[in-house]
Amino acid sequence: MDSSLQYPPDTDLRKLLRFERGSGAIWLGERRMLLLHTTALSALRKDLITSVGTAHTRRLLTRMGYASGLHDAEFANKTRGDRSLEDMFLVGPQLHMLEGAARVTPLHLKMDIAAGHYEGEFRWDDSWEAHAHRLAYGVTDEPACWILLGYASGYTSAFMGKLILFKEVKCGACGHDHCHIVGKPIEEWSDGEAYRPYFEDDSLLDKMDALSQQVEALKTRLEPSTSGGMLIGSSPAFQQAHDLMLRAANTQVTVLLTGETGVGKERFARALHAHSDRASGPFVAVNCAALPAELIEAELFGVEKGAFTGAHAARAGRFERADGGTLFLDEVGDLPMAAQAKLLRVLQDSEIERVGAESARKINVRVVTATNVNLEDAVAQGRFRRDLLYRLNVYPICIPPLRERLADIEPLANHLLARFTALHNKRLNGLGDRALQALMHHDWPGNVRELENLVERGVILATQGATVEVEHLFPNMPASRQDGVDEQGRLAHIVPADSAALCERIVDSGVPIEELEAQVLAMAVERCDGNLSGASRLLGLTRPQLAYRLKRQQSGEAST
Incomplete structure (x- = not known):
């Protein structure tokens, strides 16, 4: 190619330059810019x-x-x-x-x-x-x-x-x-x-970065890493929970992990095991909510041959499998009352009794439990034994939700990105600026588990060698109000392409704006079977605003 070059119009680039009023951010496409x-x-x-x-x-x-x-x-x-x-x-x-x-x-x-x-x-x-x-x-x-x-x-x-x-x-x-x-x-x-x-x-x-990496590598050889790479975070809320976990690790205290669904309670339990003197022993995890009530005792404590129909052979339970190590009971609040009584005996006497057995077996197991419900409320409702709560709640650790750990979101996302790119054999250039901003502003109802799912989806959807953008993480995210630069270099409101096309069709139709408004209001009310509250939500109005517009329309019709 050889030419006396002429620039093509830069309209396509100007359209990508956006000034976001709400956050104050400046964007060029998916990349954050700065004046x-x-x-x-x-x-x-x-x-x-x-x-x-x-x-x-x-x-x-x-x-x-x-x-x-x-x-x-x-x-x-x-x-x-x-x-x-x-x-x-x-x-x-x-x-x-x-x-x-x-x-x-x-x-x-x-x-x-x-x-x-x-x-x-x-x-x-x-x-x-x-x-x-x-x-x-x-x-x-x-x-x-x-x-x-x-x-x-x-x-x-x-x-x-x-x-x-x-x-x-x-x-x-x-x-x-x-x-x-x-x-x-x-x-x-x-x-x-x-x-x-x-x-x-x-x-x-x-060179400084390389030296820093060498120092970190040496440190990991001398002492256990933070949860063996399972836990990542530097926010004060996370560090408080992490410090409590480390203090308990080399004791035999029974730990109760609390927090919302998806905050990483099992990861904390695994980290507790990894930092304890039981690290060489087994770690057995049980989701109590996933086990059928009629089978949970057999699963936890084992069963003797012939104890019930179908018990053709003796079988060790989860406690015996965890002997010498750690047993993690997730969603412990869902245990049936009979299983709660047996669990209390294990904690008191360090022995279990298989279903159908006539004698007890000594075990050496550290029990770590977790719940996302308030066990005090469960006790008040008669669904959980108070004496068992006292045994489990000796050393509680509350794991903070992700929305209270904003400083941890980016390092967590990058760690997950590295894991999933390796898992799915992808080569990517990291997370885009708008993607990171969207992660920081999300409310995270599903916590770290939701972040894992979003990042994995982003890795799968992103093109090989490209960047994980916001549309890969949040395909249905609505566009925020933005300004751009017009041909004269002035700031001007950018109308989304679909909105602009709709406006063009309306203008080309020649329908008077009052008539159009009346039709839209009537359609919204009809869709909601005459419910004005529902119609107002559909239109993005308050109920009084909708009522005023309808009254104005009726007044206009009466005057004609």
Whole structure:
């Protein structure tokens, strides 16, 4: 491809730029954006140069731009994947202008992806980076648009599948009236290898991250990890519950885990077992609510041969299977009263009696129980033994719901993403910004279990190599009120496509708005069989508002 380039209309990009009134967030498609003062960025550059020197600052900022360019190449493919290569490639320069980075004028472009050939020249006017550098240091001898150059290299490299190096042959920071950049494969530059370190993963931050990972790896060898990788969280509510679990782990105290459905009570029980001196023994989990009432005693305590019809052989129960380890009784509040009496004896005497047996058996089992109901209420209603409650409630741990652990949602989601990408053999670029925001604002009635389900669904629905977006997690999420940028660069309310199409049909119909309103009101009332409360909910009105509109319509008809 070789052309004197002409930009395609950027209407498609402007439509994707949204200003969300409710949250104050700015979005470009599914990616969260940010408006920053150039003076703040200039101060950051200056502090970095002072702290780590010019060379390393250049490397850091170049890699920052490079990473941004790689992501924008994916965005370009998603936005204009059905257009020509030229139109798709020009998303990058047009985004630079839309985001205020510089005014970009294409001068020369040749691209042949199959052959690996690339030549590109662009003019930048009003580069923010050149301006910021010149404000801090005056006119310099060396080009200074490091972030923008890194962006151009990352963006083009993603298209070409090989490293494309851009250089500034003119820079506003050097006193020129504009910047001029030239790009071609790094091996075609005579000094290209000198620039390769700017794009390699050996920066100071990368080294610090690698050292941090090595330290964490060593720590996991020296001591048990937080629940063996089962529990993740740093929020105060989670840490309080986690600390209580660790304190109880190496004792023999009976622990009662409470909390809403899906908060991870079994994970806490497993973590308690993993940190205890019983970790080498078995961990047996029983959901008491899932066992039929007539079979629960046999399941828990075992059965002797011939104890009842169908008992053709003796069989050990869950308590015996857990001997030397931990037995976790989930939904313990659903145990029948007879089983509660036997459980109380186990806790008091450390022995069980199989159904149909004439003698007891000694066992060495630590019992951990869990419930999502209020056992005090169950006692008051006669459904649970008070003496058993006293035995179980020696050491209660209340696990907080996910909505009270906002700081834990993102690390939990990323941990689950890593697990499910491995499970489903997917390679993904993480969770999108809007997806993460949606997770943070969800009320989580199903807690961590619901988060697991959402992330797994997102992994399955996301395209290989892409990002998990909000529509993969919440397919039916309604659009929030947003503003965008019109052709004149002004903020304007963005009407959803389906709403805009409906409005067009209404206008084209020629039906007077009063008549249309009367028809809509009548239809809503008819659908709800004359129930005004139901009709008002259907229309998004209060009942008085609907009554007023209906009265107004009737008054209008009477006056005619």
